[in-house]
Structure formats: C-alpha cells, structure tokens
Amino acid sequence: MNIKLSEVAKLVGGNLVGDPNVVINSVARIDEANKGDITFLYLANFEKYFVSTGASAILVKPDFNKTRTDISYIEVKEPEKAFALILLKFFSPKFELKGIDKTAFVDPTSSLGKNVALGKNVVISANCRIGDNVRIFHNAVLLDNVEVGNDTILFQNVSIREDCKIGKRVIIHPGTVIGADGFGYQKDAEGVYHKVPQIGNVILEDDVEIGANSTIDRAALGSTIVKKGSKIDNLVQIAHNVSLGNNTIMSAQSGISGSVKVGNNSIFAGQVGVAGHLEIGDNIIFVAQSGVSKSITKPGVYFGSPAKDFKTAKILEAHYRNFPEYVERLNQLEEEIRKLREEINHNKS
C-alpha cells in the first residue's frame, strides 16, 4: 500500500512539515524504520534514535525540535494515538480466510450467513447459527446450538461448547475454550466429590475480544456473561456464573472465581485473583498480582493479597521495608528505659 504523506496528515488532523508527496508504504519502530516507513517517538528513551532513523516520516509533538531536514514531520498532540489511527486505517492485518474449505464440516441443521469463511477441519455441529462475514480458522470446533454474530473471528483450535452465544465483531484467539463445565462438586460423607451438572452457557456480547488459551466456563444454571466491549488477555480464567460488565479489561493470567459480579470499566492487571461470590463495582483498578477476598465497590486503585486501597498498600509496604529500623528503635527504647529505670532506682536509694 502506497499513501502520500499529505493523506496521512489529513487522517490524523496533523500539521505537515516537509514534503507532502513523500510516499509511505509501511510503519516501523523508530529504531528499525527505513525508507517508506512512517514512525513515531514512543517513549522518551526512543528519542536517541531520531538522529539515525531511516524513516521517511515521523509523528511528533508540535514542540519537537525538528533538526533533521531529510525527513518529513507530522505534528500532532498525541503521536501514539495518531500512529494507532494510521495502523488501523492503512495497515490492519486482514486475517484472510476465504470460502468454505472442503474439509470443514457443517451439520445440515446449522445455518451459515453470507460470506462466511471456514478453515480446514472446522467442525460446526448441530443447530448452530453463524452470522455474516464470520471467519472460523482451522481446527476450531463448535458443539451444538452455538450462535456466532456477524463479523466475528474465531482463530484456530478455538473450542466452543454447546449452547454458547457469541456476539458480533467478537475476536477469539487460538486455543481458547468457551463453555467448559464450571468447577462444581458436592462432597459426600466419605469425602468423595460428585459432579454438579453445569447446564448453563456462556454469553459473549458484541465487541468482546478474548486472548489465546483462556478459559471461560459455562454457568451451572443461567449464563456466564462477558458484556459489550470487554477485552480479555491470554491464559485468563473466568469461572461459572461470573458476570463481567462493559468495557472491562482483564490482563493475562488473571482469574475470577464463581458467581463474581463485576461492574463496568474496571481493569484487572496481570495475575490478579478474585474469590468467589464477590461484587466488584465500576471503575476499579487492580494492580498486578492483587488477591481480592472481599467485595469492593468504591472506585479506585487497589493492590495486595489481600487487596487494599492502593495508597494504604503503598504506606504499608513502605513501613514493611522499614521493619529492621523500627525493630532497632524498639530495641533502643527498651535499653533506654532500662537505663532510666536504673537511674531512678539509684536516685531513690
């Protein structure tokens, strides 16, 4: 793809300084960019590459010192956002997959929308309804009664169990399992566990994205729900009957136990864990590795295992690091008091 720099400047609403006719045909990191690439200054420590980058054009903040004349500039307030916009508009991967491969299986009771693409060895079991423009990559398996909305992408080896409902424009990365049985047992008097049938399903609403090798379990009864626009990373566990609000972010290796209800716009950093049956409100941020053992509804940032208000957690951590000093002061106080006591006794006598 060849784009004139003037067209790029127009897209991002930036001020072009240099040659508007420069042709851009790719994007690259500033330290790896060559002729034809547009790049940007990502973080302060990337500025050192400015003097040597081979890029044809660069996105910069308006106050950037444009010392090189062999390069063209687009001035924008937020170069990173502008760069993302350029990526989206001109360089988005197409995830190309065309037609129904002859090794794909579609049960005759299932229906496919317009322009569906199915990769090799895809299995679509009975009574599924697949929307328009859906792409399902190789070796993915859908069991009975699965619904998939328009424009959704399921990557290879994705597994969707029976009765689950996937919305529109959903993306599920390879190896992820939607709708496996929730982890539910009843223990008898002999300590033997008996499986409690898990007869609910999973609902992923529109614009949800799920990373690779994550697992979202079906509800025991009713539905495990991930609401519109939520984004879930790799190796995340969402247990049965969880409800996750709109636009929630869950980073890699986080896990949410059964029946937890999470509000909207919350963020779980990596390796966070939430105990069962809790309520997590809106606009809550958990720092990485937090362990949440109580319901939290007050918006804010939380950290620790068990999780605490972040400001409190930082104060406690600072005290913790001072522990040896405090103990030393305690020792000195005891010594001081011993002496005082001695003196007083001495004075008395």
Next chain:
Amino acid sequence: MNIKLSEVAKLVGGNLVGDPNVVINSVARIDEANKGDITFLYLANFEKYFVSTGASAILVKPDFNKTRTDISYIEVKEPEKAFALILLKFFSPKFELKGIDKTAFVDPTSSLGKNVALGKNVVISANCRIGDNVRIFHNAVLLDNVEVGNDTILFQNVSIREDCKIGKRVIIHPGTVIGADGFGYQKDAEGVYHKVPQIGNVILEDDVEIGANSTIDRAALGSTIVKKGSKIDNLVQIAHNVSLGNNTIMSAQSGISGSVKVGNNSIFAGQVGVAGHLEIGDNIIFVAQSGVSKSITKPGVYFGSPAKDFKTAKILEAHYRNFPEYVERLNQLEEEIRKLREEINHNKS
C-alpha cells in the same frame, strides 16, 4: 423431560407442600425461572426473588415462610444438595457423540471397546487401548500406547502424549495436555541448558476430572499420578513426578512443581503455588494465592506467600494493617522518653 413434582419430592426425600401433580420440565435460577421450572433458594440474597419468581416449584428449608399459594414447595434440610440431585437425575447433559466419524483415524494396532464414539479428525495412534463407552470429541489426539478406561470422556482438542494411562469415568475438558515433557535440563559450564529426556508417563486414576487448558507433565522416570476421584480445574499446572492423592481439589491456575507428593482430601484454592520436592499431607486446605515453600503435613488451613497457618496469617495481616499506628506509637514513645530523660537530667542538676 416432564416429571411430576411428587416424583421429584420422592427422589430428594422431601415433604411436598402444594400440588403433587405439577409438571416440572426444567430447572432455573430463582430470578430467571418460569412455568415448568423448579428452583431453590441459593443464598440469602436470593430470597428477594421469591415474591416474583415464575417457577412452578421451589425447594426450601422446612422453616421457610411459604407465603405464596400459587407455587408448590418441597421442604428439605439442604435445598442446594437436593437441587444438585435433581440435576443429576433428570437434567444431566448427555455430551452426545455417536459412532466413529469417518474422518477419525484409528491405527490398526489399536483396539476400541464397545460403543466407542470418536468425533471428527480424532487421531488414535499406534497400540492404544480404548475402553467401552468412551467418547472422544473432535480433533483430540492420542499418541502411541495410550490407555483409556471405560466410560471416559475426552473433549475436543485434548492432547495425550505417548504411554499415558487414563482411568475409568475420567473427564478431560477441551485443550488440556496430558503427558508433555517435564521441565528438566542440566546446565553446562557455559550456562547452556541440555534437555534431560522425560521418559516416564502420566497416570490419571478413575473418576478424575481435569478442566480446560490444564497441563499435566509426564514424569522424568516413573509416573506423574493423579489418584482416584481428584478434581482439577482450568489452567492448572502439574509438573513431572508429582503424586496427587485421592479426592484432591485443585482450583484454577494453581501449580505444583516437580516431585511434590500430595496426600488425600486436600484442597488447593485458585492460583496456589507449591515449590518442588515438598510433601503435602492429608486434609490440608490452601487459601487462594498461597505460596508453599516448605512441606506441610499437619491438617489445617494455610495462607500466604510463604504460606502460614491460617490463624497466624490472619493475626499477622491484622498487625500489618495496623503498621502506621504502631509506628506512630513508637514515635510517641521516643518523644516521651526524650522528655523523661530531660526531666531526670534536669532534676539531677
């Protein structure tokens, strides 16, 4: 399925209050139940739905205030257990899979029991022995010399490496990998790691259930063993040469390092980690995110990283939260002593 309420009452040994001829054809959560459904009061905070539920029947404790007359009741001491029983008896999912799909491959040296079902693209390599009534879903792969006992279910994309032995009535959820190489290397003088061949296997005994996308590594020598009746959740890691006792519970994202020996009836909550070569006894419960760095054989509840006796851990955590107060008291003591010292010196002079 249509069942008379009297039949349900008989199954659970409950006392029927209302119409014994009401027909039940499904189960549902109290807040989602409609005509034909039986439901139950799950937790105290579900009681608010009692006035409005559309359920035809409800399981309640004997002392429940049965104010509605348009609904029938079954009185039982433990409604949740009774409900699970009803699910098991009448509404268990069938995980239906029938016959040997023509795209399934069975090596001629392998044997299949009676009534085996194999999904699409299933691969059964050389010298495998598959028991009666086994169901193996689409795209699952068994390498050489694998044994699978009667009535076992392997879901789609399950991968079982060579020489592993799977018991009877085992359930393995999608994407789980049994028998990958243990993580064993030897470092040479140049810091280069050389693979130690992992020539053991994995044994899953009868009635074991393993969640989705978990990994159980083969032993370096001998066997990694999960004993009868143990239940393992999603994304769990069990390293080489681990031995897990009977009726052990491991919740999601927990991990056990190499050569750990775990007794019977222990419980690992979510995201627990156990260091290598330890011994964990019977009837031990690890609270979520615990990190176990020493052998623990005394039955009880443990928490923290490193893990401590739960009561101790709670006391320590309470002190930790009081840290700012203690430091303030330390400051005041120092000030107080300074004053006392001054006064004494003053008195002396």
Next chain:
Amino acid sequence: MNIKLSEVAKLVGGNLVGDPNVVINSVARIDEANKGDITFLYLANFEKYFVSTGASAILVKPDFNKTRTDISYIEVKEPEKAFALILLKFFSPKFELKGIDKTAFVDPTSSLGKNVALGKNVVISANCRIGDNVRIFHNAVLLDNVEVGNDTILFQNVSIREDCKIGKRVIIHPGTVIGADGFGYQKDAEGVYHKVPQIGNVILEDDVEIGANSTIDRAALGSTIVKKGSKIDNLVQIAHNVSLGNNTIMSAQSGISGSVKVGNNSIFAGQVGVAGHLEIGDNIIFVAQSGVSKSITKPGVYFGSPAKDFKTAKILEAHYRNFPEYVERLNQLEEEIRKLREEINHNKS
C-alpha cells in the same frame, strides 16, 4: 536396547565396580527398578531403597558404601548428571513421526525441506518455509509466511500465526500459541476500547523449547524475541514486544508484560510476574510468585511482591513473623513508661 555396563561406564567416565558384562536395557527410579535397569541415588531420602532395589546396576558417588554384592556399581562424582547422559545417549524418546500424512495440507506456495514429517490434519498455509527433518504433529496449524528451521519439533495442536519465525532444533509442546495478537487498545472519551493492530511477529531463536499451552504474543511493531537456548515451561505468558535473552529459564505460569527486556542467563521460578516496560538484567533469579514492579539489573536473587533482594526479603519476612512479639513489647514499653512517668511525677511532688 541392550548395552553392556562397561559401555555405560565408558560413556560417563566412571569407575566400574562389579560385572562389566551385565546387560542394561532400561533405566528406572531406584524404588521401581528391576533386572536390566540401571538406576541412581537421586536424593538422600532415596538411599533407603538401596537395600531392596531390583536394579542390575547403580550410579553412586565414589565414597558410597557398596554393601550389596548382587548389584554392579559405576562410581562417578555426579550420579545425576551421569544418569542424564545415559538417558540422552541410549534412552531418548524418538518422537517418531514419518512421512507426510495424506490429510496434511501444504499450500502449494510453501516449501518443505528434506525428510519432513507432517501428522494428520496439519495445516501449512501460504508461503511457509519448513526446514529439513522438521516434525509437525497432528492438528498443528501454521498460518501464512511462517518459517521453521531444521530439526524442529512442533507437537499436536500447536498454533503459529502468520509471519512468525521459528529457529532450528526448537521444540514446542502441545497447545502452545505463538504469535497471537498483543493486548493493545486505545480508550476513547466514552471509555470504549479500540484495538491497536498488532503487525509485528514472534521470533524464536535456535534451541528454544516452549512447554504446553503457553502463549507468546506477536509484537505490535517489530518482533517479540526469545533468544537462543531459552527454555520456557507450561502456561507461561510472554506479551508483545518482550525480548528474552539467551539461556533464560521461565517456569510454569510465569508472565512477562509488554516491552520488557530480559538479559541472558536469568531464571524465573513459577508464577512470577513482571510489569510492563521494565529492564531485567543478566544472571537474575526470581523466586516463585515474585512480582517485579521495577527494573532490576544487579545480578542476584529476588523475592516478594513487590520483589526485593532475597536476603532483605528473608529478613523482612522474619520480622513479619515476629510481629505479635514486637507489638507486645511495644505495649510493655508503653506500660513501663506510664509507670516511670508516674513515679517521676510522684517523686517531684
């Protein structure tokens, strides 16, 4: 395989005590060994099995008390290393897979080296280059433009997205996903997340090994890199744009956030987490469950969440366990001072 014990002794450079013509045909743990097996004393607590083992030969340290005369000995300084050498030389699993299965698909634009083996239902998409002696097991999927170096093994259900480059002698265990999209979004004014296209790739250099069900995300721009000789366990997450140095060890369930740069010869024990954009130096060891929130470049051992120098962490943990005692001493000091104050006031009056 039948090997004379003299041949084994020669391989490991050991001193043979006993019958050099004893035939060895297998290896086993000392507690499970029978006639024909060679074994070794793994840990002190295995010594109890020496009196009863059925092994034909045993690797021991030179000072071992060789009380049994019905068994032959090879004396070596490091029995465990010698045993690994024997395993490697004589008993390595062959991971046998031969020929191109007729159900495997290779796009006509892709090339295969000599002696390549492809299992059932393998998918090799457009413009891939597969080296000599590569073995790709059943149901593995490679999207477009993937390169795989000579002698590499990809196990079943491995998924490699477009443009990724896999080196020579790499091993990837079942279910692992290489090159899924990095977790990158931009939030708009309404709190809606928009995907930032991830147009980079993943490079795994020579001699890298990746466990089962791990995930290594493609870079947003440029490459996520795992350098030569690094070994990664099961269920590990490596985010976009991470660079991992040579001979790095990452144990199960560890995770590294985006754009982290890790030096050479470092070790991450299980369930370690590293926050984004940090720099981790050479020869750094993180104890299990550590949480790394700041760059660390000084070689050494670190522990805790947030991670601290290990010696410091142990001192702090010891103080933490003493917390109740310290608080008691604080209480006593307050009482003591109260009394002193009283006495002084009394003396004054």
